[in-house]
Amino acid sequence: MEVLDRLRSGRFLDRLVFGGGAMLRLCYGLDRYSVDLDFWLLNKNGEKDFDHTAWFSGLRQFWARHYEIRDAADKFHTLLIELKSPDSPRSLKLEMRKGVKMTKTDRAIAYSRHSSVQVYVRTIPLPEMMTSKIDAFLQRKEIRDAYDLEFLVKKGVQADISPEKGDQILTAIAALTRQDYNVKLCSLLKADQRPYYRQNNFRILKSYLGR
Incomplete structure (x- = not known):
């Protein structure tokens, strides 16, 4: 939840659609553990010249102020970044898929019983x-x-x-x-x-x- 909240405060979340097992757990109550965060990276409506390289560079700089960056890669289909907090024994991997065309998204509240933070996110329709x-x-x-x-x-x-x-x-x-x-x-x-x-x-x- 801390990472989602920081994505929101850093104004990176408006380009991301939350998906995967973590989305099902935090937004819909899936009862299994999930250690990674999966997103789809979207261009805004009518936008043709979005520079994902510059966006990813800004994201890396943002995370470097809060966590140790274990890995960061701009792959053909995905952007990948792995974060390590001194307060957690595990690292957290964020994977953002590029070039995805999505005609519809939903909205949901991400929450956890282990945190008082709630984050309003854009999600993949079920x-x-x-x-x-x-x-x-x-x-x-x-x-x-x-x-x-x-x-x-x-x-x-x-x-x-x-x-x-x-x-x-x-x-x-x-x-x-x-x-x-x-x-x-x-x-x-x-x-x-x-x-x-x-x-x-x-x-x-x-x-x-x-x-």
């Missing part, structure tokens, strides 16, 4: 977030993406999923290993949540997909 999570799960086969998909299904989010893609998702779920459940997923969940997924797999998500 149906688009679901589509993005499907693509991510099929590409990298990470169990956290399947968990996020089931969370969105429980929230009543609908996405246009073809029968072929539905079969691909089910195949990817079936290929998840015991280590995926016992190590990767359990490290993201509270202790009382872990037995359910060990026993039930992704029953609700699979039912939604028609199996």
